Amino acid sequence: MGRASRRARLSILPRQSAAGFGILVALAFGGSAAAQIPPGYKVVVVTESPEYDSSPRINNRGQIVFLRRYDINDRYTQEIMLYDNGQLIRLTDDYVWDSAPDINDDGVVVWSRRMGPNETQEIVRLENGKLTRITDNEIDDRSPNINNLGQIAWKAWNGLGCENSGSELRLFDGTIIVDITANGFSNQGQRLNDLGEILWTRFDFCPKPWESVALFYSNGQTTQPTVGQWQPFTTSLNNKSQAAWMHRVPPDYHHENQIWQAGVTTTLTNWGTNVYLNNTGQIAFDRWHDDTEVWQVWYVVNGGFLRLTDEPVWNVCGEINDRGEVAWERGMYPGDVDIRYMKRLPPGDLNCDDRVDFGDVDLLVLLLTDPGAYAADYPNCDPRLADVNGDGSVNAFDVDPFIELLP
Amino acid sequence: MNTRLYAFLTALTLACAALTAPVAIAGTFTFDGSEGEDWHDPDNWTPPGTPGAGDTAVIPNGLTCKVKSANAVAEIIQVAGTLGLEGYKLTLGSTSGNTTSTIGNGGVIYFKKPSTETPELLVHKTVTFDSTTLGTITARTASGYGPGLISDADDPANSGIILDSATLLVGNFTITVDVTNNGNLRSDGGSDTLTLGGSESPPTNALDGSGAMLASGGGTIRINAMELDGTMTWTVNDGTLWLTDKFTIPNPGSFDTKVRVLDGTLDIDADFLTHGELDFGTAGHAATIKVASGKAAEFNVDD
Numbered sequence: 001m002g003r004a005s006r007r008a009r010l011s012i013l014p015r016q017s018a019a020g021f022g023i024l025v026a027l028a029f030g031g032s033a034a035a036q037i038p039p040g041y042k043v044v045v046v047t048e049s050p051e052y053d054s055s056p057r058i059n060n061r062g063q064i065v066f067l068r069r070y071d072i073n074d075r076y077t078q079e080i081m082l083y084d085n086g087q088l089i090r091l092t093d094d095y096v097w098d099s100a101p102d103i104n105d106d107g108v109v110v111w112s113r114r115m116g117p118n119e120t121q122e123i124v125r126l127e128n129g130k131l132t133r134i135t136d137n138e139i140d141d142r143s144p145n146i147n148n149l150g151q152i153a154w155k156a157w158n159g160l161g162c163e164n165s166g167s168e169l170r171l172f173d174g175t176i177i178v179d180i181t182a183n184g185f186s187n188q189g190q191r192l193n194d195l196g197e198i199l200w201t202r203f204d205f206c207p208k209p210w211e212s213v214a215l216f217y218s219n220g221q222t223t224q225p226t227v228g229q230w231q232p233f234t235t236s237l238n239n240k241s242q243a244a245w246m247h248r249v250p251p252d253y254h255h256e257n258q259i260w261q262a263g264v265t266t267t268l269t270n271w272g273t274n275v276y277l278n279n280t281g282q283i284a285f286d287r288w289h290d291d292t293e294v295w296q297v298w299y300v301v302n303g304g305f306l307r308l309t310d311e312p313v314w315n316v317c318g319e320i321n322d323r324g325e326v327a328w329e330r331g332m333y334p335g336d337v338d339i340r341y342m343k344r345l346p347p348g349d350l351n352c353d354d355r356v357d358f359g360d361v362d363l364l365v366l367l368l369t370d371p372g373a374y375a376a377d378y379p380n381c382d383p384r385l386a387d388v389n390g391d392g393s394v395n396a397f398d399v400d401p402f403i404e405l406l407p
Numbered sequence: 408m409n410t411r412l413y414a415f416l417t418a419l420t421l422a423c424a425a426l427t428a429p430v431a432i433a434g435t436f437t438f439d440g441s442e443g444e445d446w447h448d449p450d451n452w453t454p455p456g457t458p459g460a461g462d463t464a465v466i467p468n469g470l471t472c473k474v475k476s477a478n479a480v481a482e483i484i485q486v487a488g489t490l491g492l493e494g495y496k497l498t499l500g501s502t503s504g505n506t507t508s509t510i511g512n513g514g515v516i517y518f519k520k521p522s523t524e525t526p527e528l529l530v531h532k533t534v535t536f537d538s539t540t541l542g543t544i545t546a547r548t549a550s551g552y553g554p555g556l557i558s559d560a561d562d563p564a565n566s567g568i569i570l571d572s573a574t575l576l577v578g579n580f581t582i583t584v585d586v587t588n589n590g591n592l593r594s595d596g597g598s599d600t601l602t603l604g605g606s607e608s609p610p611t612n613a614l615d616g617s618g619a620m621l622a623s624g625g626g627t628i629r630i631n632a633m634e635l636d637g638t639m640t641w642t643v644n645d646g647t648l649w650l651t652d653k654f655t656i657p658n659p660g661s662f663d664t665k666v667r668v669l670d671g672t673l674d675i676d677a678d679f680l681t682h683g684e685l686d687f688g689t690a691g692h693a694a695t696i697k698v699a700s701g702k703a704a705e706f707n708v709d710d
Contacts (some may be wrong), residue, residue: 054439054453056695067441071471075440099441100450112442121442142442143450157448165447165476186476189449205447205477208496211559233449233456246456252503253461254433254481272436274454284452288434295434314437316454333437333453333467 021236036306037342038299040382041324042354043308046083046339053081053339056318056327064327064341065091065101065109068319071337075099080111080126083339091126100143110134110152111145123154123172134172141170145192150174153192155200161185167206168219169198180217187215191237199225199237201245214245214260225260232258236277244268244275244283257285269305272298276320284308284320284328297328299342308342315340345381347388348405350374352381356405364402367394417581433461438472444491446474461501468512474526482506486514486542492526493519499561500531507535510574511543518546518555518580527556530566530584538573538590547576548598564611570618577601588616588639594646597625603633606703610655614637614660622646622671630654638663640681643671643694652676652699659708666706668694679704 037043046064047053056066063084070077080101081403082089083373092098097114099121109126115133116122121140125132134152135141144154152172160166161184168181169187173196180198181187190200200219214226214234218241226232229247235257240262249256249270257268257275272287283300292312299306301324308326309315314337318327321323323344331337348356350363367374368384374383386394388401436458442450449456458464458481466472468487475493479686482501484490485508490497498507510516518526546553557580559566567585569575574590579599586603588591591643594601601622605615614630615637622628623644626684632653639641641648641664648668656662665683666673670692676699685706688694698704 055441069441072467078441140443165445186447193514201449203447203477208478209480210447210477231459235455248459248461250460252433253459263578273456286434293435314453329453333439333465335467 008144035298035308035310036111037308037380037381038301038306038324038382040345040352041342042345042352043205044341044343046327046341048338049079050336052335052337053356054329054337055100056329057105058319058321058325058327058339058341059105059107060321060323061105061107061345062323062325063103064318064339065103065111066327066329066339067099067101073374080109082109083341097121102144102146104146104150105148106150108146108382110146112140112142112144112154117313121157123152125152133179135170143188143190145190147192147196148194149196151192151196153180153190153198155188155190163201169200171196171198179213181222191234191243193237193241194239195241197237197241199234199243201232201234206338214243216241216243216260225263225265229258235273235275238277239279244277246273246275253287268300273316276317276326278320278324279322280322280324282320284317284326286315286317297326299326309340309343345385346405347385347390348380348402349385350383351378356402357407360402361406364399366398368399434461435463437464437465437467438470438488439467440470440472444471444473445476446472446479447476449634452530457697460498464484466655467512468514469617471681475521483702484508484516484525486510486516487512489515491517491519492528494522494524494526496527497528498529498531498532500560500566502531502561505533505539506531506537509537509539510544511537513540514538514542516542516544517550517552518544518578525554527558529558529560530568531560531567532562533567533569533585535569535571536574536590536592537571540573542574544570544574544576546580547596549596550578555580557582558582559584567612568704570616572618580699583612585612586614586616587637588618588620588631590618592618594622594626595624600629602629602631604633606653607632607704608653608654609632609652618695620648624650636662637643638665640665640667640683642667642669643673644669645692646671647674648672649674649680650676656680668696670694672697673702675699675702678702680708681706682708 052069054067058064068079068081075097076095079099101111103109112121113124121142123134123141123144141159144152146152155167156170165186166406167186170206192195203212212231214232232245232247242258246257250384255273256270272285275285286295295314295316297308297315297317299308315330320326326342327360330340350360388398429495436452460480463483464481466488470488473491474495478496480498532656546555569587570590577593581602583605610632614633617638619640621642621648627647629649659680663682667686669689672695674697
């Protein structure tokens with residue numbers, strides 16, 4: 001424990017008068033290097049295989065799509081995988097270069113796939129077992145995002161423009177493909193929300209060093225949220241029109257992550273990158289730990305920070321959904337990288353065993369009658385899981401719907 | 408349920424957890440090449456985003472990453488695969504101190520000039536290339552590479568590279584920073600000239616170390632404005648080693664380089680003195696040492 005943390009412990013612990021407070025805080029500090037999974041969640045091993053699993057995306061049903069490369073040296077062995085409620089499903093099984101999957105809440109999966117005589121990358125969509133080709137042209141269409149309206153945004157790498165790195169953004173609205181940009185720059189890193197808004201990074205590779213800005217498209221208008229940031233790179237856009245990006249701050253070029261909404265920019269942290277925002281106030285991102293030389297996944301809830309991972313291997317955040325669930329990749333590069341998933345336990349699961357059964361009945365009674373005793377006995381469980389009717393409160397109105405959950 | 412108590416405890420716990428975090432800057436990005444070979448495609452890296460100043464860029468074994476659409480920056484590179492500089496610059500190192508990059512497990516950094524721009528490695532301060540096994544930095548014409556430049560990013564008099572014992576630098580390079588060669592410097596093709604030093608006088612850079620330097624296969628090594636020192640072994644074997652009139656030996660008492668002229672030419676245009684031995688000639692081959700008029704070359708000088 002570092003000097004700063006010791007100082008913090010000394011200053012805070014004496015202020016705790018209730019025993020429960022002291023125990024809780026001491027545990028928090030004592031476990032400074034340990035994983036800090038928030039109450040009501042558990043970590044699920046999605047894959048544990050010798051293949052290289054990467055780029056996980058998660059929807060609000062807990063379905064996760066990711067990329068699996070069977071031969072680390074051969075990208076034609078990249079396949080699209082789906083994890084769905086404990087089942088692992090291989091969506092592609094061919095010697096084709098697939099990449100960059102995404103999934104929406106309807107379980108529709110999109111990715112880019114090298115096709116045709118020139119093996120250009122094209123956007124494809126898998127819906128209800130039917131594979132549809134969205135693009136068919138002579139340029140590389142890459143890295144699609146799909147929202148819950150079924151809209152798909154991607155970058156179309158045409159190799160034109162400045163330094164032959166031109167990449168324009170395109171949007172499939174369900175019927176036609178429209179150009180979001182036609183500026184000759186290298187537009188990348190797009191994020192699409194359920195409002196049809198898009199956040200992206202416009203790189204200008206002609207100046208030396210190169211420059212970039214974040215751009216935000218909404219209702220046909222494009223604005224520029226970043227002003228003066230050094231080489232910002234966009235990472236997330238949620239349905240509250242909150243945007244996130246990382247930029248570097250000279251002279252030491254440390255990473256700073258900012259969140260922007262309606263013209264107001266705030267700094268989330270000056271340590272980390274790869275920030276993902278959900279629509280319910282939680283944030284997941286990565287921090288580089290110099291001591292162990294690994295990335296770890298961090299989590300922001302109620303304005304505080306939790307370190308979700310602690311193993312001395314790389315843990316790189318994939319995405320966060322509105323249940324606060326996070327998917328990430330974990331392992332040592334290259335090769336043996338797997339997928340992990342911080343899963344929200346089901347409503348009514350008050351003993352944190354990932355199921356609702358008669359073992360939870362007495363605990364609901366305890367929680368309703370003596371919440372302090374429940375908190376003391378089950379500190380790693382979330383009493384909010386007793387809010388079975390979802391009205392934001394835990395009270396007697398949750399009893400009947402709880403009973404309906406029992407087997 | 409006492410939700411206020413719960414919220415307070417949660418917030419307090421989280422705040423405390425945040426305080427325990429050590430401070431770190433920047434980070435390490437690993438190239439996964441899932442979208443191709445371009446350094447400047449953010450989707451090719453884990454975490455997503457291109458490495459930049461202050462960052463470490465890792466190119467794993469089996470993967471090729473090309474700097475081919477813009478200049479690139481990193482503080483450190485760790486190359487176990489292949490890193491190609493194709494017509495663009497890579498700036499490496501830190502303004503705040505010396506750094507060590509690695510080229511391990513057969514890793515390769517190649518320089519290639521597909522258009523009008525010569526690829527260039529720019530270094531801040533001293534960058535050590537540490538290779539666990541053979542690591543290669545190449546601009547070798549016969550392999551389809553070259554030419555390449557290695558120069559300073561901002562301070563010509565205080566920038567340099569160190570090649571450790573398992574690092575090979577070979578081909579058609581011009582290097583205008585300090586070079587500490589504890590590995591191998593080599594020019595082994597008839598189209599290749601490895602030029603060490605610029606044309607300034609007196610020299611602002613130095614060439615030293617304990618490794619080997621080889622001119623072979625018709626290749627040329629030209630030593631320009633460099634202060635010479637160290638205990639290297641220079642070998643000419645079917646090549647040319649040309650010491651122009653720009654070099655100096657500021658500390659003759661410590662210059663112990665051994666010179667082997669087995670086949671080819673050692674061309675010396677300024678006074679040259681070394682405590683190292685001269686190994687001259689091989690049966691059946693033509694070895695030549697040329698010394699410019701009015702200049703002296705002394706070998707195996709006693710202390």
